[in-house]
Amino acid sequence: MDGYFGIALALIASTLRVSTPLLFASLGGLVSERSGVVNIALEGMMLVGAFGAAVVALSSGSPWLGAAAGAAAGLVFAVFYALIVIQLRADQIVAGTAMNMLAAGATPFLSKILYDSTGSTPGLPIDARFQFAPVVLAWAFVLLVWLWIAYTPSGMWLRFAGEKPEALEAAGVRVNRVRWTSVMLSGALAGIGGASLSIFLASSFSRNMTAGRGFMALAALIFGKWKPFPTAVACLLFGFADALQIRLQGVILWGTEPVPVQFIQILPYLATILVLAGLVGRSRAPRALGLPFRKP
Amino acid sequence: MSAFFSILRKLQPLIAVLLGLSLGLAVTMLAGEDPFNVLMILGRSAFGSPYDFGMTLFYATPLIFTGLAVAVPFHAGLFNIGAEGQLTMGALAAATVGIMFPSVSWPLAPLLGVLAAFSGGALWGFIPGWLRAKRGSHEVINTIMLNFVAAGLASWVTLYLLKNPDSQNPETSAVGPGYLLRHFEFFGDAPLSTALLLAIAAALAIWVFLFKTVKGFELRAVGQSERAAETGGISAARERILAMALGGGLAGLVGIGEVLGNAGRFKLGFSPEFGFIGIAVALLARNRPIGILLSALLFGALHKGASDLDLETENVTRDLSLILQSLIIVSVTAEGLWDWMRKRNVQPRIGGDV
Numbered sequence: 282m283d284g285y286f287g288i289a290l291a292l293i294a295s296t297l298r299v300s301t302p303l304l305f306a307s308l309g310g311l312v313s314e315r316s317g318v319v320n321i322a323l324e325g326m327m328l329v330g331a332f333g334a335a336v337v338a339l340s341s342g343s344p345w346l347g348a349a350a351g352a353a354a355g356l357v358f359a360v361f362y363a364l365i366v367i368q369l370r371a372d373q374i375v376a377g378t379a380m381n382m383l384a385a386g387a388t389p390f391l392s393k394i395l396y397d398s399t400g401s402t403p404g405l406p407i408d409a410r411f412q413f414a415p416v417v418l419a420w421a422f423v424l425l426v427w428l429w430i431a432y433t434p435s436g437m438w439l440r441f442a443g444e445k446p447e448a449l450e451a452a453g454v455r456v457n458r459v460r461w462t463s464v465m466l467s468g469a470l471a472g473i474g475g476a477s478l479s480i481f482l483a484s485s486f487s488r489n490m491t492a493g494r495g496f497m498a499l500a501a502l503i504f505g506k507w508k509p510f511p512t513a514v515a516c517l518l519f520g521f522a523d524a525l526q527i528r529l530q531g532v533i534l535w536g537t538e539p540v541p542v543q544f545i546q547i548l549p550y551l552a553t554i555l556v557l558a559g560l561v562g563r564s565r566a567p568r569a570l571g572l573p574f575r576k577p
Numbered sequence: 578m579s580a581f582f583s584i585l586r587k588l589q590p591l592i593a594v595l596l597g598l599s600l601g602l603a604v605t606m607l608a609g610e611d612p613f614n615v616l617m618i619l620g621r622s623a624f625g626s627p628y629d630f631g632m633t634l635f636y637a638t639p640l641i642f643t644g645l646a647v648a649v650p651f652h653a654g655l656f657n658i659g660a661e662g663q664l665t666m667g668a669l670a671a672a673t674v675g676i677m678f679p680s681v682s683w684p685l686a687p688l689l690g691v692l693a694a695f696s697g698g699a700l701w702g703f704i705p706g707w708l709r710a711k712r713g714s715h716e717v718i719n720t721i722m723l724n725f726v727a728a729g730l731a732s733w734v735t736l737y738l739l740k741n742p743d744s745q746n747p748e749t750s751a752v753g754p755g756y757l758l759r760h761f762e763f764f765g766d767a768p769l770s771t772a773l774l775l776a777i778a779a780a781l782a783i784w785v786f787l788f789k790t791v792k793g794f795e796l797r798a799v800g801q802s803e804r805a806a807e808t809g810g811i812s813a814a815r816e817r818i819l820a821m822a823l824g825g826g827l828a829g830l831v832g833i834g835e836v837l838g839n840a841g842r843f844k845l846g847f848s849p850e851f852g853f854i855g856i857a858v859a860l861l862a863r864n865r866p867i868g869i870l871l872s873a874l875l876f877g878a879l880h881k882g883a884s885d886l887d888l889e890t891e892n893v894t895r896d897l898s899l900i901l902q903s904l905i906i907v908s909v910t911a912e913g914l915w916d917w918m919r920k921r922n923v924q925p926r927i928g929g930d931v
Contacts, residue, residue, distance in 0.1 A: 321721075369911035374656055374717055378856055379906035386899025394608050399894050496721055503718060541737055547729035550722040557714040566715070 292524055297416050298482060299527075300520025302327065302491075304419040305474030306498035307505070307512050308426050309355075309467040315430065315507060316463035317443040317456075317569040321377030322362050323471050324495025325384030330355040330472025331479040332388045335402045335486035336395065338409045338479075347409065348476045355472020356465050358384065363464040367457050370573040381495070389488050401487035402479075410484055415477040420513070422470070427509035439463055443567030446574045456574045471495070500553040507567060519549040590861050590868075590909060594875065597905030604900060608892035615897070618889050619882035629881065631764025634773055635839075637877030639664070639831040639848070641776040643855025644862065644869040645783050646702075646828035650716075651864045652787055653820035654800035659705060659720025660828040661852025662727030663698040667829020669731050670697025671836045672843035675752025676739055686755035687837055691775070694832035701727060702825015703818060710814035716821065724852070735845050747845040758838040770838030772830075777870065779827060784866035796820055828852065849880070857906045876902065 306323050313320040333354025338347025362380050365371045389399035396402055430436040441449040442459040450456050478494070479486045501519055505512025526545040534540050585592075602612035623633045643660040650657040657663075674693040681689060705719040732747070739749035758770035787793040798806040799816040807813055835847055858876050862868030883898030 321717075365907055365911055371907065371910040374658065375856060375860060375906060375910045378658065378853055379903040379910070382850075382853065382899045382906070383903035386896040386903065389894060389896045390604075390608070390900060393894050393896075394892055399896065493725060496725065499718075500722060538737065541733050543729040543733040543736075547726045550725045550729075554708070554714075554719055554722050554726075557718055558708050558712040559714070 288528075292521070292528060295524040295527070296517060296521045298520075299523045300516045301415050301419045301481065302474040302477045302494055303498050303501055303516040303520055304423065304513060305415075305477060306471045306495055307501045307516055308419075308422055308509070309470030309474065310499055310502045311507060311509060311512055312426065312439070312463050312470065313467035314502065314570055315443045315567055316439050316460045317446060317567055317572065317574070318363075318366060318460050318464050318467075319373040319377065319571045320464075320467055321374055321499070322359075322380035322495075323467075323498050324491055324493070325377075325381040326355045326358050326362075326468045326471035327475035327478070327491045327495045327498075328381075328384040328388055328489070329358045330475025331490055332391065332402075332475070332486045333472065334476030335405065335479040338405055339403060342406070342409045344409055344411045344414075344480050347480045348411075348415070348473055351472040351476025351479075352469040353472070355468040355470070355475065357468075358472070359465050359468020362468070363461050366573070367460050367464070370575075373571050373573075385489055388486070392486070392488075399488060401490075402485045405480060405484045409480065411477070411481040415473075415481045418473075419477075423509055423513045430509065435459075440567075442574075443569055446569050446572075450574075460574070471498075474498070497549060500549055503566075504549075504553050504556050506565070518552075522546070522548050590863065590872075593908035594861070594905055596908040598901060600904045600908075601897065601901035605893050605897065608890075610890050610893050615886070615890065615893060618885060619879070622885035622889075623878035623882035626765075627763055628765040628767050631761065631767025631769040632884075633874070633878045633881040634764070635767055635769045635834070635877075636880045637873045638769075638773045638776045638834045638838075639851040640854055640858050640873035640876050641780055641869060642827050642830045642834075643851050644858030644873050645779060645866060646698075646824040646852075647855050647859035648824075648862070648864040648866065648869060649783060649787070649796075649827065650702075650706075650817075650820045650824040651859065652797045652800045653816050654803065655706070655709065655716050655817060655820060657702065657705075657720055657821065657824045657828075658717060658856060659701065659723050659825070659852070660855045661848065661850060662720065662724035663701040663825040663828035664831035664848060664852055665724075665727040665731050666701040667694040667698035667826075668832030668836050668847070669734060669843055670694055670829065671832040672749050672752060673734070673739065675756045675836065676750055676842075679753030680755070681753060682755045686753060687758060687833075690752075690756050690837045691830065691833055694829045694836070695826040696829070697832070698829015699822045699826035702828070703822040706818040706821025706825075709821070710817045731843070732845060735843060739843070741842065748840075749843045751842045752836065756837050757841055758833070760838075768839040770834060772834030772838040775830065775833060776873075779830065780866045780870050783827070787866065828855070854880075854902060857902055857909075860906060860909050 306327050310320045310323050330351035334347040334351030337350035338344055365376045366373045393399045438454050438459045442456050446456040501515035502512050504515035522545050526542045529540045529542050531539045605612050605615045624630050646660040647657050671690045671694040674689055705716045708714045708719050709716045735747055735749050741748050741750045761769050795811045796816045799813045803813045854876055858872045861872040879898045879901055883895040886893045886895055
């Protein structure tokens with residue numbers, strides 16, 4: 282029994298760890314989408330955040346400065362995204378896809394210039410990495426974002442920008458200003474999510490290291506019906522699937538073949554499809570999601 | 578003046594390409610390279626020899642299919658960003674048929690392969706089409722999710738069911754010899770197969786279908802105005818499911834060039850995101866099938882051109898192609914940029930966007 286207890290404990294710890302990048306990124310997605318801006322670009326924001334964090338943590342030796350750089354990198358990237366989709370009214374899905382391509386191309390491009398390698402950045406010493414701080418920070422942010430959206434005036438602006446932008450504009454609040462702020466905040470959060478990949482879970486930035494986590498964060502956001510705590514629970518659930526899948530890799534439970542972990546990997550995505558189809562509960566997007574706002 | 582701007586509007590894709598290219602090349606100065614030199618390398622590597630041009634066409638082939646896969650649903654008002662998953666399922670289906678029935682001989686075998694590839698992709702397009710039409714859930718999210726599901730399934734089938742026993746690589750065993758397509762000798766070692774002709778034929782067929790048939794008109798009517806279409810007795814649900822399944826099937830045909838025309842088997846991760854580049858291809862061509870042939874050629878050339886940057890420059894790598902592609906997409910899609918150019922020069926029209 283002791284063995285099983287140990288395994289369970291290790292699984293819980295590992296679930297908390299691997300769900301941390303997802304938590305940050307999906308909170309970022311939540312802030313942007315509740316304000317009415319689709320965020321397919323989460324993947325790219327995470328990727329530049331992971332890169333920026335690795336570079337600064339390496340040169341400064343401080344994980345905190347690294348995380349701040351991750352947030353800054355995500356934010357700058359988000360400014361570019363906001364410029365394209367809010368100011369230039371580009372299609373948000375197309376632009377998001379382009380941003381992801383840009384991040385996938387720009388990070389190895391910069392890595393080559395800085396370190397003469399497109400594969401990965403040099404490894405970080407243990408002092409330049411986080412041990413557990415991001416886990417705590419992530420849950421603190423869940424609480425903060427929830428309080429902000431539910432109980433503050435600016436949180437209400439955010440909700441109105443996503444549900445009824447005309448009403449908000451009529452009340453004298455500039456919709457596009459609210460959306461700009463939300464998208465930038467979204468970039469910073471997703472950037473920290475990326476940072477917690479490169480300087481917490483791993484010890485360097487490697488090419489395309491987000492590997493679809495931005496999209497998984499998006500899935501968690503939809504699964505959590507665009508609400509902070511349900512979204513966080515979805516991140517835990519998806520994190521658990523990920524941890525389980527890592528734990529079972531190559532393990533032979535029955536017969537002679539290892540367990541096909543692919544089926545565990547696809548569970549979060551299947552679950553999201555079912556929730557969205559209303560087969561398990563119902564998930565409704567903010568009403569004005571994806572619609573550029575022009576002054577009437 | 579308005580004539581001038583209507584010409585400008587027509588040239589918009591070209592201007593966008595030039596803008597995106599210049600921005601991207603300017604970025605190479607960051608890496609201490611001469612942008613003009615990089616451009617020359619791109620051009621030489623894409624078109625410099627029959628082999629190079631053959632490779633450009635080889636990359637253009639899947640992009641024609643994925644461009645069409647995005648365009649057809651777009652005409653019905655749907656956004657298919659699931660071409661990546663659909664092409665995976667198509668290629669996997671073609672390989673599965675080729676492995677299960679290895680002794681089928683030449684004319685029948687590739688036909689069977691085409692059918693399998695189309696069906697595999699069509700199934701993966703049908704699902705989000707059906708979900709949108711019957712359950713109202715958004716196809717963008719569902720296609721993203723299905724991309725990952727397809728990747729998981731393909732990985733399972735490749736590593737557990739059809740694994741090539743003679744290799745450590747994540748690939749299936751080989752399809753029967755009767756399935757393999759012929760290569761064009763003119764292009765030397767480039768694995769350019771008759772799949773290119775299939776792609777061109779598909780583009781022409783889709784053009785005829787969309788713009789010259791009643792069915793195609795109905796499909797586009799739903800994209801123009803759902804309510805008007807329904808009033809005219811067209812079932813929007815049916816057209817949407819059809820558009821997604823057809824789009825998925827077209828993406829699935831990517832498997833022909835890869836499995837029957839190149840590798841002779843399914844290799845995990847063979848696609849450098851052809852499905853996503855297909856969005857750019859369709860967008861640049863404004864979803865016109867014939868335009869897609871040209872824009873697929875451009876993106877194929879960028880992909881091939883950038884592949885030689887690793888060797889020929891000090892600091893710029895093939896990743897530049899991703900940067901160039903993303904900047905081109907942004908320039909094409911930034912509506913406000915074009916409005917701004919126009920507004921600065923003409924009087925606002927009365928009545929707005931009618």
